Amino acid sequence: MSDLKIYNTLSRKKETFEPLNAPFVGMYVCGPTVYGDAHLGHARPAITFDTVYRYLSHLGYKVRYVRNITDVGHLQGDADEGEDKIAKKAKLEQLEPMEVAQMYTDSYHRDMLALNTIKPSIEPRATGHIPEQIALVEGILKEGLAYEVDGSVYFDVMKYNESYQYGKLSGRVLEELVSGSRDLDGQSEKRNAVDFALWKKASSEHLMKWESPWGLGFPGWHLECTAMSSKYLGKQFDIHGGGMDLMFPHHECEIAQGNACNHQDPAKYWMHNNMITINGQKMGKSLGNFITLQELFTGKHDLLEQAYSPMTIRYFILTAHYRSTLDFSNDALKAAQKGYKKIINALRIAKTLKYSNPDQVEKDADQIKQVEQSIANAYRALDEDFNTAQAIGHLFNLLKKINSMYTGQLSPGVFGEEVFEKTNQTFIRFVEEILGLLEEKTDNQEGLLSLLIKLYSEAKLARDYNRIDEIRASLKDLGIIVKDMKDKIDWAYEE
Structure with missing residues (x-):
């Protein structure tokens, strides 16, 4: 369908x-653990894989996009010990x-x-798939690649590594992982520190637990994605996506689980978006630079000088390649x-600009070549591992032509x-279909602007310069500039 290339981790x-x-294309993306408000770290993978979904659909693929909700099993510190993140929040808030x-x-x-991401085809929750997760554990036990200890079941990484390669996604070497780890005070019930939990025995005070063949317990964090991806996309599917921070151990463990129970890697292509920083620092609550999306949208954070709209955030994320830091x-x-x-002002123009050639101007081969080249380059950029940053650069070349007309x-x-229509379309x-950028209008904006432009036109005819300045200032307060043109009066968003 195209020359699309994907960087496979x-x-x-x-x-x-x-x-x-x-x-048909199957794509699974790791979604959020829902114990706090969405932040910048959630926005990047959501926008990255929304754009992947949009472009694949644009190319004619029939995409089944599955993004999970983690609502159990994700323990503090992403480890096998400690409190469930959601249960801990529930105790603090005195909620279920x-x-x-x-x-x-x-x-x-x-x-x-608000970020204009398209809803996934399926959005399964971990708690809705406990039977499937239990069945997976039983399958891995049957293969001899897991063991039970007092109601908990652990994946036997050393045994698995006899037939497969644990660490091939992240580049970790098992021997180094083993030598670099040690069990705290020798109390761990695992055979080896690198083993990970498939099912954990629940203590009496644990809030979220289910009956299983091994007693009351709850699934390990890594298990849900294997259970849900294989249920909705099959034992092997096309694309598995997520943030780079999930590569190890989460995605590495998914590969191990997939091979253990299905005897094949779960995904053909693994895609990872890179991390974000705030003013050059990693985002973290302890650093005081943890910014939620609502804080960005409202500007209510000490590090923010103003509010930034959802489409500004989406555009900003798209101006960097997804594998680069941002x-x-x-x-x-x-x-x-x-x-x-600038993009939205040109979008408004492209939607209203009509073809006309009253002076019977002849076609200009150089101008046509420039436009055709910009269009081809924009597609080529996306075909090179979804390089939205480069694609936007080529769109600005089209934007200049649209503005000049x-x-x-x-x-x-x-x-x-023909080329005029092709340029605009x-x-x-x-802008809208592939990059998912929309014009952000306020309520009744069109009617208010039409009225103000009408009043401006009347003031201009009457040469009421005080009134003209007053209307211009009112529009500027709304982020709008008046454009006095040779044959009409128009407006644009202030850039």
């Missing part, structure tokens, strides 16, 4: 995308764990909607705000009607 190189069962999970699932959905700062976000407004510097006739399609 497993092979550490770009590979031509060849789905297992084209035109499922109240906490529902509250933060709802807030996550609210923020993802640093959030006020200066960078303000620059993104300007870039986003709007101001009269270029006649649409130099492109001919490609720009609209990339």
